[in-house]
Amino acid sequence: MAIDKKGTKQIADNRKARHDYFVLEQIECGIELVGTEVKSIRNGGVNLKDSWCSIEDGEMWVKGMHISPYEHGNIFNRDPRRERKLLLHKREILRLFGKVQQEGLTLIPMSLYFKGSRVKLALGLCKGKKLYDKRDDMAKKAAQRDIERAMKERN
Template identity: 70%
Template sequence: MTPQVPRPKGASHRISQFYRNFQKGGVTVAGKANTKTIAQNKKAYHDYFVEESFEAGIELKGTEVKSLRAGRANLKDAWCSVVNGEMMLNGCHISPYDFGNIFNPDPMRVRRLLMHKKEILRLYGVVKQQGYSLIPLSLYFKDSRVKVQVGLCRGKKLYDKRADMAEKAAKRDIERTLKERNR
């Protein structure tokens, strides 16, 4: 009998690791991460112009992840702030987990967002300008991690909102007439 030689951890190892992840459902065929939206802040698109958007991780406690898997989150009145060089998520409501215990965290607690320091400082510099704010746009799972899409937003005036509503109505009418014509 010949002694078994350990296999080198080269390309074949990475390929087998990919297939193991694929079987678990962690990687799609194209190699992109699976994403599942938990909550969206639709009001943000109505009240703000979104200049840029960024992806950030979020620091959660205990049963908050289980609550998010059940889809029990609300971003309606949420906003982000920079405190001591750290990005914080304020006003986000994550409902307590039904089967949790008395140690469930406060649903409205301030949660830390995980971003690179350079990104945070750049955003802080822009937010200090008049009219800009950081608004969470969506909360989603990327693979098994919870991510927040943060938008650098500028507030809309009332006439901007009216123009957007008129534009949406016109677009809807055009689509309706095209649909009727194609019948």
């Protein structure tokens, strides 16, 4: 968990999404949570790996996000994989809905973080990568690592 300059504290990052998708745009949105879920998130009990977002009846929902039950929550704990509502303006939801419908893009949660005392979710408007794109990215990263290693040995 890293703390940025702006007072944000990173909770979880969806690295698999950056491997599988091209991120065209990122939007910050709030998320509707219960008290025990927030306490569990503070302990780092959240997984964004297989999560996605959908728009139903003009509301944005995140699905597949796993928040572990809080140890001391007893009867107040909720289902770890329940659908959670995202808090966006109606105009933003309609704009994203149009892009998803027309251009065939996907809404993927990219990261979860605290901004002050509030939990925020970075939502990515993504386009799927083909297998050759993934291989190309891995080759570029390996080449960059080799260059940095060579520069480090030289100095």
